[in-house]
Amino acid sequence: MVDARDAAVVAAHDLYYRYPRAASEEALHGASLAVDAGEIVLLRGHSGSGKTTLLCVLAGLLTAQRGSVRVSGVDLASLDAGARTRLRLDRFGFVFQRFGLIAALQARENVELVLRAGGASAREARTRTLATLEALGLAGKAERFPRELSGGEQQRVAIARALAKRPSIVFADEPTSSLDSTSGMEAARLLCRLAREDRAAVVIASHDDRIVPFVDRIVEVADGRCG
Amino acid sequence: MRTLAIRYVLEDVPRLVASLAGIAFVVALVLVQAGIYSSFVTSTTLLIDQSDAQIWVGSREMSYLEITLPVRYDSVARIRSIAGVEHAEPLAVRSAVRQSASGVLDYVRVIGFEPAGSSLHLGVPAETFAAMRLGDFATDATQLPLLDAAGVGATGNIRGLPARVAALTHGTQPIVSPTFLYASLDSAVAWSPLSLGEIMGGRVAADSPVSYVLVRLRSADDAAAVRASIERALPGARAFSRDEMAAITRAFWIRRTNIGFILALGAAIGALVGAIVVGQILYVSVNEHVREYAMLKAVGIADRALYAAIAWQAVALAVLGYLPGLAISAAVVFVAGAKRGLYITITPLDGVLAFGVALFICVGASLLAMWRAVRIDPALVFDG
Numbered sequence: 001m002v003d004a005r006d007a008a009v010v011a012a013h014d015l016y017y018r019y020p021r022a023a024s025e026e027a028l029h030g031a032s033l034a035v036d037a038g039e040i041v042l043l044r045g046h047s048g049s050g051k052t053t054l055l056c057v058l059a060g061l062l063t064a065q066r067g068s069v070r071v072s073g074v075d076l077a078s079l080d081a082g083a084r085t086r087l088r089l090d091r092f093g094f095v096f097q098r099f100g101l102i103a104a105l106q107a108r109e110n111v112e113l114v115l116r117a118g119g120a121s122a123r124e125a126r127t128r129t130l131a132t133l134e135a136l137g138l139a140g141k142a143e144r145f146p147r148e149l150s151g152g153e154q155q156r157v158a159i160a161r162a163l164a165k166r167p168s169i170v171f172a173d174e175p176t177s178s179l180d181s182t183s184g185m186e187a188a189r190l191l192c193r194l195a196r197e198d199r200a201a202v203v204i205a206s207h208d209d210r211i212v213p214f215v216d217r218i219v220e221v222a223d224g225r226c227g
Numbered sequence: 228m229r230t231l232a233i234r235y236v237l238e239d240v241p242r243l244v245a246s247l248a249g250i251a252f253v254v255a256l257v258l259v260q261a262g263i264y265s266s267f268v269t270s271t272t273l274l275i276d277q278s279d280a281q282i283w284v285g286s287r288e289m290s291y292l293e294i295t296l297p298v299r300y301d302s303v304a305r306i307r308s309i310a311g312v313e314h315a316e317p318l319a320v321r322s323a324v325r326q327s328a329s330g331v332l333d334y335v336r337v338i339g340f341e342p343a344g345s346s347l348h349l350g351v352p353a354e355t356f357a358a359m360r361l362g363d364f365a366t367d368a369t370q371l372p373l374l375d376a377a378g379v380g381a382t383g384n385i386r387g388l389p390a391r392v393a394a395l396t397h398g399t400q401p402i403v404s405p406t407f408l409y410a411s412l413d414s415a416v417a418w419s420p421l422s423l424g425e426i427m428g429g430r431v432a433a434d435s436p437v438s439y440v441l442v443r444l445r446s447a448d449d450a451a452a453v454r455a456s457i458e459r460a461l462p463g464a465r466a467f468s469r470d471e472m473a474a475i476t477r478a479f480w481i482r483r484t485n486i487g488f489i490l491a492l493g494a495a496i497g498a499l500v501g502a503i504v505v506g507q508i509l510y511v512s513v514n515e516h517v518r519e520y521a522m523l524k525a526v527g528i529a530d531r532a533l534y535a536a537i538a539w540q541a542v543a544l545a546v547l548g549y550l551p552g553l554a555i556s557a558a559v560v561f562v563a564g565a566k567r568g569l570y571i572t573i574t575p576l577d578g579v580l581a582f583g584v585a586l587f588i589c590v591g592a593s594l595l596a597m598w599r600a601v602r603i604d605p606a607l608v609f610d611g
Contacts, residue, residue: 056606092527100522105231114526
């Protein structure tokens with residue numbers, strides 16, 4: 001059995017993807033990428049280069065019309081929709097540009113929701129949530145609702161949600177672009193530091209060069225291909 | 228997900244109030260309609276239920292309590308002579324028009340019986356009945372306005388003969404029947420003579436037509452044998468058990484009025500309106516949280532968990548809407564009883580039924596919202 005923490009956790013080969021009803025070229029045009037366990041990779045490219053599409057295909061949210069994505073050796077195409085959903089819950093963490101927090105839930109509840117869905121007990125979810133929020137400097141703000149938090153704090157809650165379940169891979173889409181300079185840098189630094197501590201692979205799609213110091217490798221994405 | 232469902236329900240107060248109003252409306256409608264139905268059905272057999280006669284002897288052609296062919300008055304004596312009969316008394320159901328002292332007319336049903344030792348128990352003291360004279364009657368208190376009578380002592384006439392309120396009963400008036408006047412057999416005959424003997428003599432005669440002979444048995448164990456004996460002794464008559472009388476009467480009114488269908492139709496239309504209100508509100512709620520549902524799907528929350536979250540919202544709405552619905556129903560029942568004399572009975576079973584309907588409507592109405600939620604593209608959350 002392959003140990004996800006000791007091998008390339010995600011490997012994509014020759015991906016082609018065209019959005020349904022899209023008049024333009026393929027969003028992905030022969031993209032290939034491999035990310036090792038614990039490696040932090042920045043997908044860098046201009047808007048429309050295909051970074052986010054690649055992220056979605058790697059995460060199993062979109063299915064490439066050609067090519068393959070293997071996660072810890074398992075071809076995503078061999079999994080049905082339910083299994084891919086379960087894989088995302090068990091193995092992947094996500095950080096979104098606009099945080100993706102649920103406004104009606106407190107910071108703590110936003111994190112716990114995903115842990116509980118993954119099968120954690122209420123007590124276990126609470127413990128892990130509070131520990132992760134504390135590691136992200138949000139110990140005193142666990143009971144606050146997103147509207148009561150700054151943008152940077154909201155993104156840190158989102159990072160906590162992604163990391164609290166100890167994922168194999170974290171996919172982050174433009175994690176700094178909705179934040180001011182200081183908050184963005186802090187969020188990126190914390191994401192990379194905590195992921196590294198957990199030996200989680202991180203794939204960040206961003207055009208923000210300020211992230212560069214925190215990553216192990218930069219992959220240029222242009223015209224649907226990885227450079 | 229339960230916490231999320233509850234928060235979604237509570238986050239928009241005006242929307243919540245609209246939802247609850249819709250559900251409360253349905254609950255109240257179902258409860259009141261069910262109450263009216265059961266009160267109606269119960270009221271059709273009040274006279275039968277309030278007697279302790281085990282056997283009602285009447286015509287074989289009897290349609291229901293108030294529509295039957297007569298049996299002769301002298302059959303009472305023949306029935307009394309049958310072994311096993313402890314008591315037999317005549318009961319005449321006749322129609323008349325009463326005119327109040329101020330001239331107001333009311334179509335009435337005269338229930339003529341023998342007050343002394345009667346098998347009818349109308350909640351009036353025996354001495355009150357015993358003191359009733361020719362031309363006196365008892366009636367349900369709720370009927371006084373229809374009779375244009377202020378209370379006991381109010382006068383009027385039937386066919387020019389005195390017709391005075393002598394006593395009041397409670398809970399003895401069928402909802403759909405004309406006003407029941409409980410009077411002595413002689414009063415009934417005087418007000419509404421049917422045979423030549425009655426017309427000429429103005430009193431009960433051997434050939435006077437009566438509607439029923441009420442029979443009490445020495446032993447309930449002899450019921451079958453006594454019924455057979457009565458039917459042998461009185462060709463053309465049938466000895467009904469009290470349960471048979473009640474069942475025939477109930478069935479007549481249910482069939483004749485279609486009340487069950489009418490009330491169920493009203494409740495169904497109300498339920499449909501409630502379902503549309505709740506369904507639309509839940510659907511809009513999902514639309515307002517599209518990005519959040521997309522995020523949940525993206526991070527790996529299964530569709531069935533989303534179904535559950537929406538179903539929990541539906542259940543919460545059903546529970547929260549049920550309680551004001553109950554209160555509204557109670558208010559309607561109170562007002563109907565106090566102001567209109569219409570006693571609506573809501574049983575615990577009706578309460579359970581209404582909750583089941585509310586739950587069914589809410590969960591059923593949530594299907595559209597579930598359909599919407601599972602069709603949300605999780606990749607939507609990646610759109611900046």
